[in-house]
Amino acid sequence: MRRITRALVAGALTALSLPAMAQDPVIERLTEHLEVDGQSMPVKRIEPTPLAGFYEVRLETGERFYTDAQGDYFLVGDLYENAQGGLVNLTEQAQNTERAARIAAIPDDERVVFRGTDEPRARVTVFTDTTCPYCRRLHEEVPRLNAMGIEVDYLAFPRGGMNSPGARELQQVWCSDNPSEAMSTAKRDGALEGDTTCDNPVEAQYHLGMELGVQGTPAIVLPDGRLVPGYVPAERLAAMLGLNDQ
Structure with a gap:
């Protein structure tokens, strides 16, 4: 209190x-x-x-x-509601609904999108930091996720704040002519070229993440608004989405 x-x-x-x-x-x-x-x-x-x-x-x-x-x-x-099937967390339900709506309102051109060649069966949104080891580990799973039909959309969340090296790298990613390629380069610890002065959504997404309950990276938001903190292997994430590996 x-x-x-x-x-x-x-x-x-x-x-x-x-x-x-x-x-x-x-x-x-x-x-x-x-x-x-x-x-x-x-x-x-x-x-x-x-x-x-x-x-x-x-x-x-x-x-x-x-x-x-x-x-x-x-x-x-x-x-909580003491429902017939057990306890239902009404607060969490409301938070998930709001989180899903806030995420859905973000236009595609403010995301860094990784999708396969086929029509996606599901889409997850990940608050990420290029300097985060577990974000890099999750990024290694992206080709596997895409092969499963899962689109991965990145939003920026510099875990050290807007004055951190991660924030600068994320701004460079969003200012790049090819943000998805720049994201992969940064997560391989490669050097990025370009400035950070373009009109980019990094700071806005950082504040959005804090409003939505993000406390660290990676933070995965499922289509129904559930927030899953930390690294999740591809097969487990597919199971969370109700998808079978085909």
């Missing part, structure tokens, strides 16, 4: 976003008046939950928690 409180105070001057669905008077009141220690919260969105009288609050910082209708009590953690 201390971490959330710090984020709330730090973002106190962030403009509040009132979504179209906030016609519910409770949601509208919470959006306008939710406070911590007298400071307005940087609210991005508030939605009702299946738990009567409680609402999910999403902050501009990317964090989320639950509040009662008066904003007097907060719950930090995941909300």
Whole structure:
């Protein structure tokens, strides 16, 4: 809770976003008046939950928690449904849905795409850093994944931040005339030529990754929005996608 409180105070001057669905008077009141220690919260969105009288609050910082209708009590953690087939993590479901939508909105010309010659059967998105050993190991699996019908789309996530060597290399990749070739060269520890001053999405993708819960690389996002951290062998990734090796 201390971490959330710090984020709330730090973002106190962030403009509040009132979504179209906030016609519910409770949601509208919470959006306008939710406070911590007298400071307005940087609210991005508030939605009702299946738990009567409680609402999910999403902050501009990317964090989320639950509040009662008066904003007097907060719950930090995941909300589960005790369903007939077992516990269902409703918080995770909502995060996956949002993550999938945010990823789907990224145009192809802002991705570094590796696809086989045939029509892909599935597509995964990978937040990557050219200096990351396990990213390089995963990249070695890309031809195998393409042969299985899995397209691999890379997004940038310089794990050392925007002042790191990885950030510079990723900018060079996106500024290259042939980004896929430059990506492979960088992951073989080859020298890249070209500048970093073109209009590139590296910094925006880095911040997007943090908003979506990426904490390290590689971070694989499946089509349904599930986030899989770390290196995954091709056969296991194909199994996650429900594909058989044919």
